[in-house]
């Protein structure tokens with residue numbers, strides 16, 4: 001689906017935000033191991049927390065292709081910031097579409113204003129790829145559900161307090177017994193754990209929390225058992241596609257930095273770009289990036305058209321992640337020692353590509369999905 005004029009303008013504004021606000025601050029967020037709140041305010045002002053939120057809830061109701069375009073240009077600045085922002089956006093869009101009106105009214109305005117952060121919690125200390133094996137327990141109680149268990153490796157969990165959470169209602173029943181709830185991190189029974197200390201990408205705000213006798217009201221059950229497993233996987237094609245777009249954004253930015261440097265830096269009496277062996281590296285990276293961009297555009301168009309995007313999304317994420325993991329070190333090498341400076345994005349982006357290999361379906365799970373579709 002072609003972008004509207006308004007969507008094209010929004011992506012251009014997001015590009016400016018990325019270059020002028022995100023890129024200059026990203027190294028500091030990493031050093032201070034925190035979420036990029038300064039840029040969040042600017043992103044909110046542009047409407048980037050409202051992209052796919054319905055107009056009836058104050059949203060922009062944009063196409064998925066527009067969201068993928070925004071994800072690419074923001075991740076050019078910082079993968080972690082983009083993850084954090086999109087996860088809050090996703091919770092707002094989800095609640096606006098599925099929650100009871102009173103529940104949506106309680107959370108959606110704060111989420112789109114950036115006053116509260118959102119997160120989606122499937123993964124647990126003991127269950128990642130095998131989502132059906134989660135053990136966080138949801139047991140019926142007077143007026144609602146009692147939730148007990150632990151979640152880990154959750155984007156924004158360092159701070160988020162509007163949580164889309166999946167729990168098991170019938171131990172041993174696998175996906176069939178899983179239900180989906182909205183959980184309020186400001187209520188009793190929600191115990192946040194310290195943010196995870198990782199090798200990088202701290203602007204994602206990765207962390208975990210425990211639920212200890214947390215009570216969810218009846219109207220906070222978003223998906224009853226039997227529907228939640230499918231609902232959780234329902235948005236996965238979109239997530240895979242925008243993660244692929246984010247990988248493209250990181251490689252695009254690395255290329256931009258290297259190209260500029262290669263015009264200025266002299267070696268053996270000419271600019272680096274004057275050496276054929278040097279510039280061929282850039283040609284290879286640009287060609288692979290162009291192919292991955294086409295794959296993202298194709299998956300996004302299928303999603304916008306309401307068609308089956310399983311294969312296209314899985315293949316786009318598989319190849320874009322691998323392309324970023326391969327090309328970012330090559331482009332960093334082309335910078336010489338200069339590429340090691342923290343003001344340049346290479347090391348940060350490479351860690352972003354590593355994270356992309358796990359979130360919303362690890363590389364191995366993507367291969368399994370591709371096999372399953374091929375043998376259908």
Ligand SMILES: Cc1cc2nc3c(=O)[nH]c(=O)nc-3n(C[C@H](O)[C@H](O)[C@H](O)COP(=O)(O)OP(=O)(O)OC[C@H]3O[C@@H](n4cnc5c(N)ncnc54)[C@H](O)[C@@H]3O)c2cc1C
Nearest residue numbers: 120121122123128129153154155206355358359360362364
């Ligand atoms: C920064 C970050 C942010 C995240 N954000 C979120 C979030 O917001 N919400 C959320 O719910 N989760 C989130 N996750 C968790 C992510 O979804 C999991 O990391 C992912 O599902 C893989 O689970 P795991 O890491 O436990 O690996 P495991 O499931 O323990 O697997 C370990 C390795 O074995 C491979 N493997 C597993 N099973 C098979 C198999 N059958 N065949 C072949 N290989 C296999 C996996 O691909 C992986 O490489 C995040 C993770 C990271 C790193």
